[in-house]
Amino acid sequence: MVVTVASGKGGTGKTLVATGLADVLSGEAGSNVQLVDCDVEEPNAHLFLRPQLHRSEEVTHPVPQVDLTQCTFCGRCAQVCEFHAIAVLSGKVMVFTEMCHGCGSCARQCPEGAITEVPELLGHLEFGRAGAIAFAHGRLEVGQALATPVIRQLKARALPRAASTAMSILDAPPGNACSVVETLRGSDYAILVTEPTPFGLHDLKLAVELARDALGLPVGVIINRDGMGDAGVESFCAAAGVPVLTRLPFDRRVARAYSEGQLWTRVLPEYRSQMLEVARAVRSLTEATS
Amino acid sequence: MRVVVTAQGTDLDSPTSPIFGRCPAFVFVDPETMEFEAVANASVAAGGGAGIQAAQWVVDKGAQAVLSHNVGPNAFAVLSQAGVAVYRIEPAGTVRQAVEAYVAGRLQAISGANVASHTGMSGMGRRGGGR
Ligand code: SF4
Ligand code: SF4
Numbered sequence: 001m002v003v004t005v006a007s008g009k010g011g012t013g014k015t016l017v018a019t020g021l022a023d024v025l026s027g028e029a030g031s032n033v034q035l036v037d038c039d040v041e042e043p044n045a046h047l048f049l050r051p052q053l054h055r056s057e058e059v060t061h062p063v064p065q066v067d068l069t070q071c072t073f074c075g076r077c078a079q080v081c082e083f084h085a086i087a088v089l090s091g092k093v094m095v096f097t098e099m100c101h102g103c104g105s106c107a108r109q110c111p112e113g114a115i116t117e118v119p120e121l122l123g124h125l126e127f128g129r130a131g132a133i134a135f136a137h138g139r140l141e142v143g144q145a146l147a148t149p150v151i152r153q154l155k156a157r158a159l160p161r162a163a164s165t166a167m168s169i170l171d172a173p174p175g176n177a178c179s180v181v182e183t184l185r186g187s188d189y190a191i192l193v194t195e196p197t198p199f200g201l202h203d204l205k206l207a208v209e210l211a212r213d214a215l216g217l218p219v220g221v222i223i224n225r226d227g228m229g230d231a232g233v234e235s236f237c238a239a240a241g242v243p244v245l246t247r248l249p250f251d252r253r254v255a256r257a258y259s260e261g262q263l264w265t266r267v268l269p270e271y272r273s274q275m276l277e278v279a280r281a282v283r284s285l286t287e288a289t290s
Numbered sequence: 291m292r293v294v295v296t297a298q299g300t301d302l303d304s305p306t307s308p309i310f311g312r313c314p315a316f317v318f319v320d321p322e323t324m325e326f327e328a329v330a331n332a333s334v335a336a337g338g339g340a341g342i343q344a345a346q347w348v349v350d351k352g353a354q355a356v357l358s359h360n361v362g363p364n365a366f367a368v369l370s371q372a373g374v375a376v377y378r379i380e381p382a383g384t385v386r387q388a389v390e391a392y393v394a395g396r397l398q399a400i401s402g403a404n405v406a407s408h409t410g411m412s413g414m415g416r417r418g419g420g421r
Contacts, residue, residue, distance in 0.1 A: 078346055084339025087346045087368040094371060096364055099339050 002159060002168045003282055004038075004187040006211065007194060008203020010174035013224035013248070014193045015039075016258055017275075018171040019048045020265040024275040025167055026132035034168040035130075036158045037137035038183040040123055040150045045171050047261045051135035053128035057157065059138070059150045061102035062117035066093040070114035077106035077115060098145050123150040125157060134161060147179040155186070167279060184211055189286045190219045191245065191278075196229035201236055208242060218285055220245040222278065243285065245278045293392060294318050294353040295385045300328035302386040306379050308359040311341030317385045318353060321393045324386070341365030349374060357388045357397065366400070376400045 005018040015037075022035040037045040046053075064077070064086070075088040085099035086106060097120055107115040123140040136158040138150045155170075162168035172183040184190055190211040194204040204221065212219045221237050226247035237244050248254070248271075257264040265272050296313035297304045302324065307313035312334050319326045333340040333347070341361070345368035348356060355375045359382065369376055377397040379388045391397050 075350075081339075084333075084343040084346075087342050087349075087371075089346075089349060089368070089372045092371055094368060096339070096342060096367075099342065099364070 001188045002162050003189045004170040004172050004184050005191045006172035006207055008207045012193045012195055015045055015171055017193050017222055018169050019045055020275050022133050022169050023263055023265045024272045025279055032165045034134040034161055034165045037171045038151050039173040040138040040140045040147050043137040043139055048263045049130035051128040051130035053126045055127040057125045059123045059153045060119035060121050061149055063097040063100045063120045064095055064106050064115045065118045067114045070112045072112055076109055080105045080109045122146055125154050148182045151179055151182045184215055187217055189282050190217045192219055193222045193224055194233055195225050196223055196233045201232040223247045225250040245281050246274055292318050292320055292353050293355040293357055294348050295388050296358040297385050302326055303384050306382055306388050310358045310361045310365050311344045319389045321389050342368055345369050357392055
């Protein structure tokens with residue numbers, strides 16, 4: 001089964017939950033777990049799991065290249081590009097490859113056949129293992145803005161394993177943008193990590209709208225740094241019928257382990273049973289809804 | 291000679307618009323006669339690349355100078371490649387005042403984009419150009 005760990009914004013403990021879950025599940029006998037870090041703009045799960053990476057792969061997309069000796073500067077390519085990635089001036093064609101979605105329309109529609117498509121590097125994928133955990137992540141090239149194709153290819157390569165794993169955990173990018181949608185799509189369950197503060201509540205509402213209401217996924221909430229803030233998140237969850245999977249207390253030792261790049265469920269084994277409970281709850285909630 | 295002013299309305303006394311790609315209207319003005327033609331901006335609803343689309347259109351309409359407050363890097367790249375000068379309107383006022391300030395030489399030519407692209411552009415040098 002595929003479980004995505006998401007949160008409305010960064011810094012709420014998304015990676016903490018994802019890595020902690022992967023770690024405790026990998027400790028179960030015979031358990032086959034996978035962690036896929038889909039935050040391709042700033043992957044960080046590897047800092048805690050320290051996987052051995054043994055394979056990498058490039059993600060490219062086709063962008064137009066114009067042969068100016070054949071081009072008549074008719075402007076057709078600029079007109080058909082729905083992403084406005086091309087401008088045609090007299091004697092020049094400008095291609096803004098960071099706006100280009102690689103759809104190929106311009107090349108197909110050019111009456112002179114002046115456009116060929118050449119691959120442009122969007123990012124890299126890396127695959128490896130951290131003990132019993134199968135690990136994969138992607139990294140967007142500096143200056144590239146298109147995270148979704150990198151995430152799509154990462155999932156396409158990594159998730160065929162999911163059929164044989166006890167759980168494949170996707171660490172989503174922060175926010176509510178297309179890259180989060182791309183990560184959540186096709187998941188069996190979404191764990192939404194939040195803080196019990198008005199900001200946390202605001203972001204949680206957006207995340208519930210996206211994962212449950214727009215994508216139709218079963219969702220559950222983990223309240224991180226419980227004990228600070230107020231009761232707003234609890235009452236929202238109760239009213240919206242969203243289960244609270246667990247509450248992780250505000251614990252300086254967890255924060256310290258995290259800031260030192262330590263796997264918190266190793267340093268603080270007293271949390272292991274709590275995270276295993278979460279995994280069990282997610283499994284039974286998924287079975288209940290499927 | 292025609293200059294184009296980014297505007298919030300369609301006549302000479304409309305306030306100027308602070309944005310380029312998604313400004314509500316473009317007012318093309320002949321600075322000598324103050325004859326003008328105002329056109330609503332078709333790029334307002336563009337998903338992405340509104341600045342590029344608007345710049346292409348302004349170039350196609352034969353403007354020799356753009357008077358605006360903020361022009362993003364992609365739009366600026368298109369305009370400057372096409373040889374269209376970009377001037378910053380300051381202070382904000384009406385279209386007429388902007389053109390008068392331009393004629394009087396009081397507007398400063400912009401030599402680079404003055405707002406960041408929301409797509410995180412990393413410089414035309416590496417990725418621009420047709421081939
Ligand atoms: S459609 Fe082809 S010929 Fe026309 S401007 Fe574009 S590249 Fe040139
Ligand atoms: S491939 Fe598609 S998105 Fe890219 S420039 Fe051509 S038409 Fe535009």
